[in-house]
Amino acid sequence: MDSRLDRMIARMTTQRRALEVAAAEIGALPGPVLEIGLGKGRTFSHLRKLFPDRTIIGFDRDLHAPADATPAAPDLVLGDFRETLPALSGRTPWVPAALAHADFGSEDRARDAAQADWLAGLIDGLMAPGGLVVSDRPMRAGRWTALPFAAPEWPYFLWRVG
Numbered sequence: 001m002d003s004r005l006d007r008m009i010a011r012m013t014t015q016r017r018a019l020e021v022a023a024a025e026i027g028a029l030p031g032p033v034l035e036i037g038l039g040k041g042r043t044f045s046h047l048r049k050l051f052p053d054r055t056i057i058g059f060d061r062d063l064h065a066p067a068d069a070t071p072a073a074p075d076l077v078l079g080d081f082r083e084t085l086p087a088l089s090g091r092t093p094w095v096p097a098a099l100a101h102a103d104f105g106s107e108d109r110a111r112d113a114a115q116a117d118w119l120a121g122l123i124d125g126l127m128a129p130g131g132l133v134v135s136d137r138p139m140r141a142g143r144w145t146a147l148p149f150a151a152p153e154w155p156y157f158l159w160r161v162g
Helices: 004-025 042-050 081-088 109-124
Strands: 033-036 056-060 076-078 097-102 127-135 144-146 157-161
Touching: 004 042, 004 097, 004 127, 004 157, 033 042, 033 109, 042 056, 056 081, 076 081, 081 109, 097 109, 109 127
Parallel strands: 033 056, 033 097, 056 076, 097 127
Antiparallel strands: 127 157, 144 157
């Protein structure tokens, strides 16, 4: 049985690998990066390293990240995703996005599955054709095609937007 530390290391290692694959896949596609679930800002910090010349917009219900791992205003959007994501539709220069990373998983799988059902449609409405969606939970949208991504240590998912 893995410890909580073992599981955290597996999750972070897989997440980093998935984001690096995504960065290579969208290299020439213009558009911002959406960090949906800013949390403590760890992934946002890594996205800045991967995409130093792109706008990265961070979304979360409340701010929990330290100042050095938080997007500057106006690229920080706080509130319920069901309200904040639709408000961006058609708003330039924030959309269409080249990449969306949705990190919203918890230990409550039923809650996560329900959230994935409505979150996928909101994300889809913000994405450029050819863009990528990367997530720690399975999601579905009509325009998305799953990309092969081997993650034996921890489940992670990548989709190309058609």
